[in-house]
Amino acid sequence: MAGILFIISAPSGSGKSTLVNEVRRLVEGLDFSISYTTREPRGSEEDGREYHFTTRENFRAMIDRGEFLEWAEVFGNYYGTALAALDHARELGRDLLLDIDVQGALQVMTKMPGAVSIFILPPSPQVLERRLRNRSQAEGVTQEAIIERRLSQARLELLNLHRYSYALVNDDLDTAASEMRGIVLTERGAGAAQERTAAHNCRSDSRSAALTAALGHFEVEVADVTRYARRS
DSSP: OOOOEEEEEOOTTSSHHHHHHHHHHHSSSEEEEOOEEOSOOOTTOOBTTTBEEOOHHHHHHHHHTTOEEEEEEETTEEEEEEHHHHHHHHHHTOEEEEEOOHHHHHHHHHHOTTOEEEEEEOSOHHHHHHHHHHHHHHHTOOOHHHHHHHHHHHHHHHTTGGGSSEEEEOSSHHHHHHHHHHHHHHHTTOOOHHHHHHHHHTBTTTOOHHHHHHHHHTTOOHHHHHHHHHHO
């Protein structure tokens, strides 16, 4: 079944981009929407590959023209998904992956309730901090305030986990890629028993041992997520 919209969200530094690239290597027919952003390129990033880099003025003009499926301001910069990416995937009869933050994901879920949403989380705040530091060092800039802010934001984002169809822990790349592959194939109706089992175990309401452990490491208990869900 072509034309499925997959929403992928994760705290900054969770290894989401690496995971998405690996899944696209394993699964055919997955287009990737390149988001627009007003932030400056990092390291070896190139315009049109990781992001479409643009000015705040141009981004605001695109908002005014209604060109975004979703957009949000994150850490002082705008990020958005152009409607044209969704239209292009539909024309080609391909599924589309959206790599977007929680704010944008909630917008898309409201507009497109049939979308399949996947939340990716690191196994612990210690692992997340290490990944953030490694990325910062690779970019040649390490700012403690930014790292601390992203660690705090990660815990808040985890409270929205109940809104997602699936949640998987990105501890080992091969395992996480296999699980996401199972989700994609199952949602297409093409998954074998092994893929269907992997997808079922990643349901956000299944409370797998890996998910429960990761939430505990972030000091977010299942009860916290449940209470947040009731207030939402």
